[in-house]
Amino acid sequence: MSPVKMYTTAICPYCIRAKQLLKARGVEQIEEIRIDLQPDQLSTMMSLTGRRTVPQIFIGDTHVGGCDDLIALDGRGGLVPLLSAA
Numbered sequence: 001m002s003p004v005k006m007y008t009t010a011i012c013p014y015c016i017r018a019k020q021l022l023k024a025r026g027v028e029q030i031e032e033i034r035i036d037l038q039p040d041q042l043s044t045m046m047s048l049t050g051r052r053t054v055p056q057i058f059i060g061d062t063h064v065g066g067c068d069d070l071i072a073l074d075g076r077g078g079l080v081p082l083l084s085a086a
Contacts, residue, residue: 009035025074
């Protein structure tokens with residue numbers, strides 16, 4: 001299964017929803033980068049994604065986007081194959 005990395009904050013409902021969807025699709029481990037605890041990571045996230053909002057989700061080397069992007073990818077049937085890619 002491809003590694004999953006997610007930029008998050010503690011109180012973000014979209015982060016919680018994205019984690020729930022990923023776990024429902026078999027993801028057991030998510031590398032969380034908490035920008036509320038590590039504010040220096042905000043600039044890293046922004047340079048990687050061009051976005052300021054959380055969550056920002058990476059599956060392997062692919063930037064999926066935010067929670068809505070993740071849900072849309074799942075709805076198109078693209079999430080499970082992306083997670084399964086080695």
